Amino acid sequence: MMSEEDSDQNNGMMCCAACGIAEVDDIKLITCDGCDIVKYCSNTCQQEHRPQHDATCKERAAKLRDEILFQQPESSHLGDCPICFLPLSIDPKKSTFMGCCSKIICQGCAYANTLHQNEENLEPACAFCRHPLPKTQKESEMNKMKRVEVNDPFALLHVGVKHKVEGDHEKAFKYWAKAAELGDVDAHYLISDLYREGKGVEKDEKKELY
Incomplete structure (x- = not known):
């Protein structure tokens, strides 16, 4: 043997x-x-x-x-975390959207930033652009709208989600359509749902698929 x-x-x-x-x-x-x-x-x-x-x-x-x-995935449609450059998870619970700069930060970097600020007794700030975090919901929405004005696809996506939650599917479609034109994959998926359900737009099986 x-x-x-x-x-x-x-x-x-x-x-x-x-x-x-x-x-x-x-x-x-x-x-x-x-x-x-x-x-x-x-x-x-x-x-x-x-x-x-x-x-x-x-x-x-x-x-x-x-x-x-x-093993880490090679990539996702969300790209990499702009701080640690590791691929972002498709699980939304494992990342944080920063309304000030429209960057998606992995939870690891977001936690490290919060820990550093607490240890140094610093004012809460964005982990990426260092802009002070909004203290009110109104301020947060204003930051998002500033990003919408410069056609930021992530901001357009999130504002559309807000309108959908509020029941305004027509406005949601408007923002998602713009985000989709700019290449946002999630916006394409959400628009497909609207066409399938016939909410905010006329029900259309062909547009649902394509």
Whole structure:
């Protein structure tokens, strides 16, 4: 029976880790389900090699699980956090929209900013542009409207959401349509909902899809 070291070397040559037979036309190797590396020519060879391979297999399988569990997505339609440059999660609970500059900040950076301000006894300010945070809802809405005036798609999206919550679907459509023209993916999705439900616009199955 081959050693684990020999089997690793033969693995690069597509050989059975147990008996060393190479993969040819009439012999197809099967890959170990645990480590996804070592190969065998038969179930018999795999069973015979199990005692020798078991510890290494479990270690490799654990690494694979960790890679899947903790890997960061390459990107999302929201892009990266402008502070740490990690991809933003599509889960809205894991990010914060800053109305002053229309930046979406990951919760990690938002928390770090709040922690720093508390430790230094600083006035609350935006983690990105450092603009003082609004103290009232009215001030917050004024900041958003300033961003709307310069055709900021995120601001247009959020103002549209506000109108939808208030029941004014026509105004919501107006802001979302502008945001969609500027390339906002979420606005396209929300407009599709309006066409599907016939709220604020005439119900249209074709426009719902496209």
